Amino acid sequence: MNRHTFIKNSLLAGTALVSGIATPITASASNPKKEKPFHMKFSPEFGIFKELPGKDIIDQIKWGYDQGFRAWENTWLTRRPVEEQERISKTVQQLGMEFGQFVGTMNFKEPTFAGRDQSIRDNVLKEIRASVEIAKRMNTKYIHNVLGMADPKLPWDFQMANAIELLKRAAAIYEPHGIAMVMETMNHKINHPGMFLHAIPQAYAMAKAVGSPSLKILFDFYHVQIQEGNIIPTLDYAWDEIGYMQIGDTPGRNEPTSGEVNFVNVLQHVHDKGYRGFMGMEHGINRPGKEGERAALAAYRAVDPK
Structure with missing residues (x-):
């Protein structure tokens, strides 16, 4: 093949990959090939890919396996009936996949961890206890608990003390079961103004204060980039307390390569x-339809570590 032909063919192949015009990735009668597993434990969420696999949740998991994903997660799992949770768990385990995080307690209106309202704090602990049984059902060791709003009526150090005390009680519930609660920093600048936990150094200080293997940081690249930037040095400093990661590019909170x-x-x-844990896909798709979903799959192949 001469140089002109080689360059022409290479450009055509590259265009097809980016635009999603390449040979369909899904396994079918005409294309029975399944994609090789990703090196990183990328973990899709229901609804990220819905045009290619269809809207049925079990079909989405099976389709994801065919694309090379070996993990799954579902933030809103507790809102699903027990029977549906069991179907999800059975499918994941039958395929040899792993199930990652779900949210045990979430409140975007009240100071759940930072405040001192006893009824609110008691309800947090009630939801944390209930999350243990769901984690067993899903065969997962990771539960994501949201730390709620800051309390503007209290000095910051009082809020930190309140949160650390409640986190110690949460860790004590999870420790006998080998479960790790992960806490996510949420940016104040765009998505979650007023949330108590919003910066990695703050999360790191609380994790150190609690000192339990059942309390770790959820490092969400989208939130960290917006709130703090300086991703790699921040990640390195907090490394020993990071238990889970989620991915999303900015601006837009879409798939990798769609932003900065x-x-x-x-x-x-x-x-x-040495991180071999979950990399939750906490984002949308930059372009609509099947073409956008194929482009997102191609983007994950492009950023998958070697």
Whole structure:
């Protein structure tokens, strides 16, 4: 093949990959090939991919396996009936996949951890106890609990003390079961003004104060980039207290390569440091329809560590 032909063919192949015109990735009678597993434990959420696999949740999991995903997660799992949770868990385990985080307690209106209202705090502990049985049903060791709003009526150090005390009680509930609660920092600048936990150094200080393997940080690249930036040094400093990661580019909170974060470098750095845990896909798709979903799959292949 001459140089002109080689360059022409390479450009055509590259265009097809980006635009989603390439050979369909889904396994079918005409294309029975399944994609090789990703090196990183990318963990889709229901509804991220819905045009290619269809809207049925079990079909989405099976389709995801065919694309090379070996994990799954579902933030709103507790809102699903027990029977549906069992179907999800059975499918994941039959395929040899792993189930990651779900949310045990979530409140975006009240100071659940930072405040001192005893009825609110008691309800948090009630939901945390209930989340243990769901984690057993799903065969997962990770529960994501949201720390609620800041309390503007209290000095900051009082709020920190209140949160640490309640986190210690939560960790004591999870420890006998080998479960880790993960807490996510949520940015104040765009999505969640007024949330108590909003910065990695704050989460790190609380994790150190509690000192339990059942309390770790959920490092969400989208939130960290918006609130703090300086992703790699921040990640390195907090490394020993990070238990879970989620991905999303900014602006837009869509798939990697759709925004400003260099996920090729960031994810390779994470992989080189030895992280083999979940990388939750906490985002939308930059372009609508099947073409957008194929482009998102191609983006994950492009940023998957070597």
